[in-house]
Amino acid sequence: GNSGAARFVGVTSPLMNWTEAQYYCRTFHTDLASALTQDDNNALQQVVINQGESWIGLFRYTWKWIDETNATNLPWRPGLPNNSYSENNCGTFEIDA
16 A cells, blocks of 8 residues: 555655655655655654654645645644744754654
8 A cells, every 4th residue: 555664764864855755756656745644654763863863744824734635633843833934934843762
């Protein structure tokens, strides 16, 4: 299926912004990860453990996944998103150490 660790490809070099990461994924794979299931969440946690904070297919104009479905029930870190400086427009996946 389309779920699980094989779905996620981590790229450590070069470092990219969200738009560059989306372009890279669409060019060489499929797209940034979106519509996360618990299995997808577990796989993304392993990516983050191995290489750090990672872009996901989440963006704001009301928060949506890259495939345009509305993102609901997101486990935001307390106090986020706070739209500081109007810069909270894309999503990353990270875990607390």
